[in-house]
Amino acid sequence: MKVLITGAAGFIGSHLCDRFLKEGFYVIGLDNFLTGSPDNIAHLFGNKNFRFIEYDVTNYIYIPDDIDIILHFACPASPVDYLKHPIHTMKVDSLGTLHTLGLAKRKNARYIFASTSEVYGDPQIHPQPETYWGNVNPIGIRSVYDEAKRFSEAMSMAYHREHGIDVRIARIFNTYGERMRTDDGRVIPNFISQALENRDLTIYGDGMQTRSFCYIDDMVDGIFLLAVKENLNGEVFNLGNPEEHTIIEIARKIIHMAESNSGITFLPPLEDDPKKRCPDISKAESILGWKPKISLDEGLENTIQYFKLKLNIKK
Ligand code: NAD
Ligand code: UDP
DSSP: OEEEEETTTSHHHHHHHHHHHHTTOEEEEEEOOSSOOGGGTGGGTTOTTEEEEEOOTTSOOOOOSOOSEEEEOOSOOSHHHHHHSHHHHHHHTTHHHHHHHHHHHHHTOEEEEEEEGGGGBSOSSSSBOTTOOOBOOTTSTTHHHHHHHHHHHHHHHHHHHHHOOOEEEEEEOOEEOTTSOTTSOSHHHHHHHHHHTTOOEEEETTSOOEEEOEEHHHHHHHHHHHHHSSSOTTEEEEESOOOEEEHHHHHHHHHHHTTOOOOEEEEOOOTTOOSOOOBOOHHIIIIIOOOOOSOHHHHHHHHHHHHHHHTTOOO
């Protein structure tokens, strides 16, 4: 079985490459290194079951191989990254989605789309089930990401309905772990880097906004099941950890776990920052038989150790 993973040099994509290889698949990874790094897949070069293509998915994609499963994970995912590349982000999840869906049609491949909890915007229903249609500001600064993901979901479903493509959509909630960039701007990389370097942790707003953080190994288990189970054609699943925390709780926990002398600095709130977010994962639990297993403490400990190496911190 052959899989194509776009965004293969990114955080989640590189872990997916590892997982599919471990399960005996041949993996073609594709990435243009916009927000990813060759370091994340360096250990795979030389593996006879892995091939890497440096390519931009916003261009037409030609791949001669037969492909069984396509996972479209390319896309800047950190708000800092997608606000730096607003138009490219919209292209990756419009043109990139069109090209990868077109490839799925040509190869008769199953198609897994990496969507996001951001399709729910600043949610008015809590926790968020898949049946919630969301509360997104279509002209706000975050819309380049949110609306592109919503468009990609719509496009995936159109290919499913018109061409019968076996499409599955993962609405991924905040995920963290090894191989995130120390400067990627998301809250956990920011807080861990700041704590390890004894700089103040930066909280946007009062820190009472919530998020639910899933460790990468759990997320990869969920995505893998979504990709390989039969009879999920046209289905959408929330994947995330339903344990909800305020951002200030996360800041205090990371300062404690990193044995840091950092304080906390409160900065003005970000525009359109969702006030709360928590997945209802009952559908994934009952149909995929999946729920996260790794505690926040264990996941953060692994991530802190990884960041120590990356930041060259000896203590
Ligand atoms: P990431 O930035 O680490 O990885 C994205 C990868 O896509 C990078 O390697 C980047 O170079 C590549 N890429 C970007 N534009 C490209 C292009 N035009 N052509 C080819 N490659 C391109 O982000 P991530 O956290 O690994 O996210 C992966 C996917 O999961 C994204 O689609 C993201 O929207 C989705 N997602 C992630 C989270 C999360 O918490 N990590 C949450 C929701 C959804
Ligand atoms: N956040 C923060 N300080 C930081 C980075 C992020 O307070 O240095 C907050 C941000 O305002 C948001 C939450 O942490 O409320 C999660 O932000 P992140 O960028 O990780 O992802 P999001 O869930 O917003 O996509």
